[in-house]
Amino acid sequence: MKIIAATQKGINKTENEDCIVVGKSVLAAGIQSSEIESGFLAIADGVGGNNAGAVASHFVANKICTLTEITVEILHTINAELLALSMEKTEYNGMATTLSGMLLNCGKACLFSIGNTRVYLLRGGKYLKQLTIDDTILNYLLETGQLTPEGTEGFDRKNEITACFGGGRADLFKIKLSDMESITCPILLTSDGIHDFLSIDQMENIMGEYGLTEIACEKMISKAREMGSHDDASIVLGYV
16 A cells, blocks of 8 residues: 655644654654555544643554554553553653554554544545544534534534543543455545644545645645644545
8 A cells, every 4th residue: 555644743833743653654744655565554643732742642653563463452551551651750641642543454454543533535536434433522512412513613622532542541541443344445544633624525625636645645734724723734645
């Protein structure tokens, strides 16, 4: 699978709390193209409202790189190690990260997600289908009927997540895993610095115009900036 990965720190931020996993490598800045037969594709987004978001995202990303399989039990161990690390220094207390992506193996894939980074498939070369479900206060209130779709417009807690690695509490670890038979469509991964500011239509239009290219990734980041994103912004495109 051919991979294009791009990540950029947010406006006026001192460091990028996003990082991208491609195979056994971690990308913390810039854009790169590569090719892998199997391995991980993932985005970890350090939680900005907590301490040491970049430490948390890099810790989890680097642990993921060493794996050859993925299970809830393995990821639970990584979470326990992150929680232990967060107690070693005051500046690490409560550090947290999201993580979403796929483990590719011989044409099959395991989808995993915790937090609000996203994975999409590009069906028919035109239409994005979101595979992951955001773990957010907004989705929880919608699912439980405490908020209606019409009431989301002025809702000011859209970015608050309800599940993550770390966060100072073991009960926040609620990762979702599911097996997929085959991946024949292109894959798109985004952090919330992209999808909170670009609609699916806008992302589809950019890929329709520029294809599955580095330019398309750069255009999505620049368009998100134009639409008001000051957050770290990360994108991964994967295609056969």
